[in-house]
Amino acid sequence: MIVQVCIIGAGPAGLLLGHLLRAEGIECLVLERQSPDYVLGRIRAGVLEEVTVGLMERLGLDARMKAEGLPHDGFNLADGERLIRIDVKELTGKDVTVYGQTEVTRDLMEACEERGLQVVYDAGDVALHDIESDRPSVTFVKDGIEQRIDCRMIVGCDGFHGPSRKAIPSGMGTEYERVYPFGWLGILADVPPCNHELIYANHARGFALASMRSDTRSRYYIDVPVTEKVEDWSDERVWDELALRLGPDAALNITRGPSIEKSIAPLRSFVFAPMRHGSLMLCGDAGHIVPPTGAKGLNLAASDVHYAADALIRFFKRDDADAIAGYSDTALARVWKAERFSWSLTRLMHRFPDDGPFERAMQMAELDYIAGSRAAQTSLAENYVGLPL
Numbered sequence: 534m535i536v537q538v539c540i541i542g543a544g545p546a547g548l549l550l551g552h553l554l555r556a557e558g559i560e561c562l563v564l565e566r567q568s569p570d571y572v573l574g575r576i577r578a579g580v581l582e583e584v585t586v587g588l589m590e591r592l593g594l595d596a597r598m599k600a601e602g603l604p605h606d607g608f609n610l611a612d613g614e615r616l617i618r619i620d621v622k623e624l625t626g627k628d629v630t631v632y633g634q635t636e637v638t639r640d641l642m643e644a645c646e647e648r649g650l651q652v653v654y655d656a657g658d659v660a661l662h663d664i665e666s667d668r669p670s671v672t673f674v675k676d677g678i679e680q681r682i683d684c685r686m687i688v689g690c691d692g693f694h695g696p697s698r699k700a701i702p703s704g705m706g707t708e709y710e711r712v713y714p715f716g717w718l719g720i721l722a723d724v725p726p727c728n729h730e731l732i733y734a735n736h737a738r739g740f741a742l743a744s745m746r747s748d749t750r751s752r753y754y755i756d757v758p759v760t761e762k763v764e765d766w767s768d769e770r771v772w773d774e775l776a777l778r779l780g781p782d783a784a785l786n787i788t789r790g791p792s793i794e795k796s797i798a799p800l801r802s803f804v805f806a807p808m809r810h811g812s813l814m815l816c817g818d819a820g821h822i823v824p825p826t827g828a829k830g831l832n833l834a835a836s837d838v839h840y841a842a843d844a845l846i847r848f849f850k851r852d853d854a855d856a857i858a859g860y861s862d863t864a865l866a867r868v869w870k871a872e873r874f875s876w877s878l879t880r881l882m883h884r885f886p887d888d889g890p891f892e893r894a895m896q897m898a899e900l901d902y903i904a905g906s907r908a909a910q911t912s913l914a915e916n917y918v919g920l921p922l
Contacts, residue, residue, distance in 0.1 A: 536562045538561040539562055539684040540561055540690055541661075542695060545634060546837065547565070549641060550842055552650055553588070555649055564656045564682075565656060566655070567654065579745070580832075581632055581832065586598070597636070602632035603632070603748070604628050605730055607621050608730050608733070608917060610732075610735070611733065612900045614780065618730075624914040633746045634831050653673070655676075657674040658673060658679075659696050664811045665810070665812070666811065669684060669685075670684065686813075686845060686848070687812060687814070689814070701813065707805070707806050708805055709802075710802065713802075717742075718755050718795070720771050722792050725748060727751070728783060737884075739756045739884055741753070741774075741775055751788075800825070805819075805821065807862075816837040827916070840864045840922075841860060844859070
């Protein structure tokens with residue numbers, strides 16, 4: 534097979550990029566090692582910035598998102614006694630949309646056949662070759678038969694553990710990493726949310742987050758040590774802990790119910806720089822990871838896709854090699870700002886094992902400052918809705 538661009542990974546980033554390129558007449562193919570059902574079974578983020586919403590609008594794939602998504606004008610910080618509301622609409626003129634990543638992926642998947650975007654699922658043993666040349670290739674195994682794709686550019690949208698970043702020779706990039714000493718224990722349940730907006734809570738017992746996927750499906754999290762096992766947390770134990778950490782007002786409105794998904798996700802901050810090597814570009818988790826505090830993961834991947842699509846379109850349609858050369862610097866400028874916000878909000882809302890009374894007092898002082906400062910709230914709101922592209 535011969536295409537102009539081979540995209541590795543059929544999550545929302547890979548599919549978004551594929552659709553954007555096909556809309557411009559660029560031949561591309563998407564490879565995915567998992568099945569479609571497996572991809573749709575992954576439970577991920579649900580808060581979309583305007584950049585992500587804008588890409589779906591640009592593709593004309595926003596109808597269901599507009600019908601079912603929940604516009605949010607603000608979010609809340611809790612300190613154990615009160616809710617501090619950050620009115621992002623009033624402070625920035627923008628809002629965010631609550632619409633699950635699974636639903637974004639579904640919308641993109643269902644449009645592939647009609648729009649001529651070829652996706653190969655269940656592609657095993659994916660390997661990248663000659664990425665430092667102008668004629669790279671990708672091999673994979675499908676139904677026991679090895680196949681080869683010849684292309685001009687490869688884009689890795691295959692996550693932190695995928696083969697794309699690993700194909701870059703040792704010493705040709707720098708890894709920046711912070712692994713956190715806790716994970717997020719998440720519970721998904723078909724119950725109405727306890728608040729119409731998200732609540733990020735800092736409690737003496739630890740962090741909690743009240744979120745939702747719809748008016749009838751709720752997503753909650755608490756932080757737990759990385760040594761915890763999900764089977765040790767019964768639904769009742771999780772609900773009890775949430776009621777304590779979210780504070781009395783939220784606790785009164787929590788509707789309990791059986792979990793339909795429960796898992797523990799580790800937290801890390803990670804950046805690989807540069808995000809391009811030769812004929813390979815990295816997007817999303819292949820190039821960076823943010824802790825989920827602040828909901829930047831999917832949105833940061835979407836901004837990568839925006840920059841990558843622009844660079845590839847200029848390269849193939851205008852023969853602009855500088856666009857490809859400048860991709861990494863352009864993407865990383867926004868990546869590092871998002872990393873800073875996610876790290877700072879994580880540090881503010883979580884209790885680290887080495888924290889003592891001083892660190893706890895500093896967190897409370899910061900939250901109290903935010904509660905009374907329009908400038909502080911504006912800074913939070915600007916970062917929460919997403920910085921300009």
